[in-house]
Amino acid sequence: MLARLEGGLADFQSGFAASLLSAEKVADRRFSVHRNNVKASLVAALAARFPVVSRLVGVEFFQAMALVFIERCPPRSPVLAAYGAGMGDFLDGFEPVADLPYLADVSRLEWGRRLAWHAADASTISIEALTAVEPDRLAGVRLDLHPAASVVASVWPVISIWTTNTGDEEARPIGPDWVGQSALITRPGLEVFVNALPPSAELLFRSLSAGVALGEAVARAEHIAGFETAAALSLLFRTGAVTSLAVE
Amino acid sequence: MTADRRPRGGLGAGAGLKPEHYRDILDGRPGVGWFEVHAENYMGTGNGAGGPPHFFLEQIRARYPLSVHGVGLSIGSAEGLAPGHLQRLAAVVDRYQPALVSEHLAWSTHAGVFLNDLLPLPYTEATLAVVVRHVDQVQSTLKRRILIENPSTYLRFAVEQMAETAFLCELARRSGCGLLLDVNNVFVSTANHDFDPTVYLADFPVEHIGEIHLAGHASIEVAGGESLLIDTHDRPVSDRVWALYQSLISRIGPYPTLIEWDSDVPTWARLSADVARAESLLSFEEGRHARAA
Amino acid sequence: MTIRTTNLALAAAVAAASLMSVGAGAQTANTDKERCYGISMAGKNDCAATGNNSCAGQAKADYDAKAWKYVAKGSCMNMEVTLKDGMKRKGTLTPM
Numbered sequence: 001m002l003a004r005l006e007g008g009l010a011d012f013q014s015g016f017a018a019s020l021l022s023a024e025k026v027a028d029r030r031f032s033v034h035r036n037n038v039k040a041s042l043v044a045a046l047a048a049r050f051p052v053v054s055r056l057v058g059v060e061f062f063q064a065m066a067l068v069f070i071e072r073c074p075p076r077s078p079v080l081a082a083y084g085a086g087m088g089d090f091l092d093g094f095e096p097v098a099d100l101p102y103l104a105d106v107s108r109l110e111w112g113r114r115l116a117w118h119a120a121d122a123s124t125i126s127i128e129a130l131t132a133v134e135p136d137r138l139a140g141v142r143l144d145l146h147p148a149a150s151v152v153a154s155v156w157p158v159i160s161i162w163t164t165n166t167g168d169e170e171a172r173p174i175g176p177d178w179v180g181q182s183a184l185i186t187r188p189g190l191e192v193f194v195n196a197l198p199p200s201a202e203l204l205f206r207s208l209s210a211g212v213a214l215g216e217a218v219a220r221a222e223h224i225a226g227f228e229t230a231a232a233l234s235l236l237f238r239t240g241a242v243t244s245l246a247v248e
Numbered sequence: 249m250t251a252d253r254r255p256r257g258g259l260g261a262g263a264g265l266k267p268e269h270y271r272d273i274l275d276g277r278p279g280v281g282w283f284e285v286h287a288e289n290y291m292g293t294g295n296g297a298g299g300p301p302h303f304f305l306e307q308i309r310a311r312y313p314l315s316v317h318g319v320g321l322s323i324g325s326a327e328g329l330a331p332g333h334l335q336r337l338a339a340v341v342d343r344y345q346p347a348l349v350s351e352h353l354a355w356s357t358h359a360g361v362f363l364n365d366l367l368p369l370p371y372t373e374a375t376l377a378v379v380v381r382h383v384d385q386v387q388s389t390l391k392r393r394i395l396i397e398n399p400s401t402y403l404r405f406a407v408e409q410m411a412e413t414a415f416l417c418e419l420a421r422r423s424g425c426g427l428l429l430d431v432n433n434v435f436v437s438t439a440n441h442d443f444d445p446t447v448y449l450a451d452f453p454v455e456h457i458g459e460i461h462l463a464g465h466a467s468i469e470v471a472g473g474e475s476l477l478i479d480t481h482d483r484p485v486s487d488r489v490w491a492l493y494q495s496l497i498s499r500i501g502p503y504p505t506l507i508e509w510d511s512d513v514p515t516w517a518r519l520s521a522d523v524a525r526a527e528s529l530l531s532f533e534e535g536r537h538a539r540a541a
Numbered sequence: 542m543t544i545r546t547t548n549l550a551l552a553a554a555v556a557a558a559s560l561m562s563v564g565a566g567a568q569t570a571n572t573d574k575e576r577c578y579g580i581s582m583a584g585k586n587d588c589a590a591t592g593n594n595s596c597a598g599q600a601k602a603d604y605d606a607k608a609w610k611y612v613a614k615g616s617c618m619n620m621e622v623t624l625k626d627g628m629k630r631k632g633t634l635t636p637m
Contacts, residue, residue: 008326008374009324009326009369009370009372009374009375009378010326010327012326012370012405013325013326013327013355013358013367014358014359016358016367017358017359017361017363020363020365020367021361021363029470029476030402030403030440030470030476031402031403033402033476033478034365034367034368034402034403037364037365038363038364038365041364041365042364045364074361074362075361075362075364076360076361076362077332077333077362078288078319078320078321078322078330078333078356078357078362078364079288079291079292079293079320079333079336080288080364081288081289081291081292081293082292082293082294114293115293115294115295116299117299117300118292118293118295118297118298118299118301119292119293119295119296119298119299120292120295120296120297120298121296121298121299121302121303122298147295147296147298148295148298148299187299190299190300190303
């Protein structure tokens, strides 16, 4: 079957691309090979990116939802590993999953792990580098955080939900006494780690990653109830979130 | 730039590198000539490029020659190449110093949206001018010759002014690029357009070949009892593609040959069996051509 | 708090943190499969030189996005959540 060209190459590609992305049925089965390649491959890429979200909503639902996502947020780069960044915001506003309010944060956790997997490598330092600093100069220390390190803060028990839907044959029920969890994602070597941050320590993480000096970053976080400097610092170093420090 | 005419390019038969096989390759050190990666899988996600993909690729690169095969540059886009993506490709090439670099005669990006398929181009003078300009741009940026691969096609366009083989010949002549001849794509396209693959191969400008691809394809039913071949890379190379390949290299001599298997990836043992088959055919031809010379 | 006491508090916290770190190791929440260098995470749906799906042309994922007709099947999590409408619901991840 011959498709008709209506003008120059640019016009041809505009028309072809519009038909590819359109939801209308096409009679031409040869053309539909391309449309199917585009849609099916992107749906599969998203399913591979968000296996826990897919398990939570079911495969059939996920595929249909992914098609809506693809329509609203098509990939802007040929690097497919980078496709899916907008899933959290998309799920926040996607009415059919309004009854699963934690779904968006679960997707953000999965996405954070994805970014950590591909991020640049860097060597990490242990807390001894910090204990070696003279006490009077500690407040002025600036920490460099690992390119793979990120935090997903949530009012939902995202780590528990993610863990049981990753490691367990059958997902365990989340008890009635659940609390919100903030996940610290790190990848000091080849493995991606997910750890629960002590309450509100994500503010410390964010201040440090913005280049705020240690004294000021701790002071900001200490305004929040439940923040424990020692536990937060211990975890950051232990999980490989810190690559170097500078003493002023 | 002139075509690299060294028989086989010193490489022999290679395999498309899949993460599923990293361990098999590093632990078993199989006697495979070379590996090919898709450039886009080693470009990170915007926060640098490291982690396990590069950890394994660096070790494999230290032991085997490498080919970098781009799948997303959209070299036939009328709107021009995305400069950011060309820079990412240059970074991968710079980091791994591959023996071969290749891309497709296709387009996949339009108005900034990546369509994740190798879409067909109408073979016209206007298209040729666009593709030549882009190949020039890539070769200038990478400071090396690249190979361009013939696509699998399902559609033909009424406005076409030349055959695919003539288009590729002109592209190589004007841009100085080499060609990557995918024999499976030849089989798929010619079957879909009711054309004789041996005639296509007889017309193909073999003097520009730098690499050959072999892969598996599927057949689907289309309305009206017509069947269509799809380039799926999810199964072994078909016997008819092997036969075409064997007759091709007996005519033109041995060239670096890659087995591609990208979906439903098999065990390393299964994939390497196909690589060994290609290698034995290449060795036979190499011996025959050496004796003839 | 004076600068001096801030520094002392910080130094104490750093010392405590270093004690906490002894023997603690990085806690991981990864499965055994992921520990195998997480190859499963990387191997799926890489960029490929072809349509990834052997079902190409079969319109396997032929959904009508406008007439939303799917419900989240969900895994069997029994978790009580308070939704935007203020309603508390239990077991919302069971089929609706």
